[in-house]
Amino acid sequence: MESHRSPQERLALERRIRVWLVVFVVCLVLSGLTAFPLVHELRWVDAMNLPGALGDWIARVRVGLDATDAKYPFVLYGTDWLAFAHLVIAVAFYGVYRDPVRNIWVVEFGMIACVGIIPLALICGPVRGIPSWWTVIDMSFGVFGIIPLYALRRMIKRLELLAASPAAAGTPLPQH
16 A cells, blocks of 8 residues: 555655745746836836835835936846846756756755845845835845745655655656
């Protein structure tokens, strides 16, 4: 009975890993894509006249981006590179999709990047005049990013154990 359960359990685990990966990659891609039309997005959000500190901050950032776009549009090329970096990182996760156990390092790299967001925001936020409450929002990307990656790492480690068990021997990972 065990020899039939392990391959089924392994396939179910592989499917869960792939679903989590797809969700994570979609969020990463969407996050990156929003950096391309930043000026237009901020104009749109500012037009909503949000109340309080958030509305004031959005208006200030929009004015700054409008001025930068008008006089020094090449500076915004940096946000194009930011968007591109998100897309490139997302592509790296295809290796995990194909072979989660062998490419677990990509998940671990992502986890390290998520942890790195915290000191980046804490150091660069104040240097660049970012309000402390916005720095907390920026840090939340690292916190919320590491949650699915940690879950993926745990599932991949379990898959590795299943793959190493005698019952799972001879059941290759399907390549997509």
